[in-house]
Amino acid sequence: MLLRLDRARLRSERRKRGWSQDQLAAISRLSVRTIQRLERGDAATPTSLAALALALSLSEAALVAPDGPVRRVTPLTICRDLDAPRRLYIGLGFDVIETDDSGCIGLKGGSGHLILCTLAFMRGDYAHPGLDDLVDRTIPYIWVRSLDAAMAGYASPLEVVETRASTREALVERHGQWAILAETLP
Incomplete structure (x- = not known):
C-alpha cells in the first residue's frame, strides 16, 4: 500500500532542521533519490514513511497528507x-x-x-x-x-x-x- 505524504510538510521539517536532502537520506537510511521523489509528491511505502517519521522525530500521521480538500x-x-x-x-x-x-x-x-x-x-x-x-x-x-x-x-x-x-x-x-x-x- 502506497501513501501520499504531505510534501510541503516533509520539506518544511527538513529545512527547519537545516538538513539537506542528502543529510535526511543519511539519517533516515533512505536514498537521496527517494527523498527527492517524496518531496516532489510521489507516494511513499509504509517503510519509507516509518523511516522518515523516526528521523524527523514525528508521528507517521504528521507526514501523511489528509484526505479532504x-x-x-x-x-x-x-x-x-x-x-x-x-x-x-x-x-x-x-x-x-x-x-x-x-x-x-x-x-x-x-x-x-x-x-x-x-x-x-x-x-x-x-x-x-x-x-x-x-x-x-x-x-x-x-x-x-x-x-x-x-x-x-x-x-x-x-x-x-x-x-x-x-x-x-x-x-x-x-x-x-x-x-x-x-x-x-x-
Whole structure:
C-alpha cells in the first residue's frame, strides 16, 4: 500500500532542521533519490514513511497528507515590519521557522503554527490594492489540494498568482473575510 505524504510538510521539517536532502537520506537510511521523489509528491511505502517519521522525530500521521480538500490552515499576519512581532512571539516561547526570504517567517508554538510576512513581501507576488487594508490583520492561509475546486466557493477571486515559493495562490474575500487559498505546484 502506497501513501501520499504531505510534501510541503516533509520539506518544511527538513529545512527547519537545516538538513539537506542528502543529510535526511543519511539519517533516515533512505536514498537521496527517494527523498527527492517524496518531496516532489510521489507516494511513499509504509517503510519509507516509518523511516522518515523516526528521523524527523514525528508521528507517521504528521507526514501523511489528509484526505479532504483542505490540507491545513495556518493563520497569516501581514506586518509592516517583522522585528517587533518576531520578538513578541519568541518571548511567548514560539520557535522561528526561517524561510528563504527575510520578509516572511514561520512560527511554531506547541502544535500551532503562524506565518508572519511583511506587506513588501506580499507585494512581491500580489498587486491587489486591498492588501494595504490587511496590514496588522490575521487572515487564514488555507492549503488546498485543488485551487480551482476551492475557488468554486467564492464568486470570483480577487487575484490569482504563481508565487516565488512555487505555489499557486488565490486572494479571496467573502462577506468581509479575506483568505489566501494555496496549492503546491508540481
